[in-house]
Amino acid sequence: MKPGGPYGDVYVLRLGHRPERDKRVTTHVALVARAFGANGFVLEGVCDEGVVESVRRVVARWGGPFTVECGISGRRYVRMWREGGGEVVHLTMYGVNVDDVAPLIAASPRRKLVVVGAEKVERFYYEEADWNVSVGTQPHSEVAALALFLDRLFRGEWRFIDYSGGFLRVMESQRGKRVERKG
Numbered sequence: 001m002k003p004g005g006p007y008g009d010v011y012v013l014r015l016g017h018r019p020e021r022d023k024r025v026t027t028h029v030a031l032v033a034r035a036f037g038a039n040g041f042v043l044e045g046v047c048d049e050g051v052v053e054s055v056r057r058v059v060a061r062w063g064g065p066f067t068v069e070c071g072i073s074g075r076r077y078v079r080m081w082r083e084g085g086g087e088v089v090h091l092t093m094y095g096v097n098v099d100d101v102a103p104l105i106a107a108s109p110r111r112k113l114v115v116v117g118a119e120k121v122e123r124f125y126y127e128e129a130d131w132n133v134s135v136g137t138q139p140h141s142e143v144a145a146l147a148l149f150l151d152r153l154f155r156g157e158w159r160f161i162d163y164s165g166g167f168l169r170v171m172e173s174q175r176g177k178r179v180e181r182k183g
């Protein structure tokens with residue numbers, strides 16, 4: 001499977017990044033997006049070069065395609081996405097359970113924008129989202145919620161992603177680390 005799978009485009013929009021405290025979590029959101037089948041990451045508001053550079057380094061080593069954008073207006077991005085025919089999935093503990101809606105979202109061929117927050121998410125996103133989806137009703141983490149949602153969306157097929165470019169590949173092994181240089 002190519003990143004984006006049957007939907008062509010699956011992007012993750014990260015809201016409310018605070019450079020002084022969220023660098024690691026936001027980088028993990030982007031890495032989870034890439035590893036579990038999305039083909040782009042969008043950082044709302046600020047342009048944190050540390051995050052952008054870390055993700056681009058991973059793409060250069062391990063392959064893509066995977067795009068990274070930053071300094072974008074989240075509201076404008078969501079409106080643009082919907083005007084372009086895509087659908088918006090907002091992950092929040094207040095939404096409807098992932099088990100009930102992931103099959104419906106997966107059945108629609110429309111491109112998907114998955115939105116995750118940091119602290120409080122503005123009402124706008126709850127209202128504009130086609131789907132407000134919860135991964136359980138307990139507060140936890142945007143990283144966990146995103147991983148689980150993408151796994152359900154791609155029905156586990158993300159493990160067959162064929163990354164192009166990059167120069168490293170892990171060979172599965174029972175013990176130790178086997179890393180191969182491509183080509």
Ligand code: SAM
Pocket residue numbers: 091092093094115116117118119120121133134135136137138139140141142143145
């Ligand atoms: N009260 C917030 C909320 O609306 O979910 C929790 C903030 S949490 C620190 C940051 C982000 O993690 C949220 O904006 C949401 O995207 C995600 N998140 C946390 N718990 C979740 C859950 N149970 N289901 C879905 N997403 C969740």
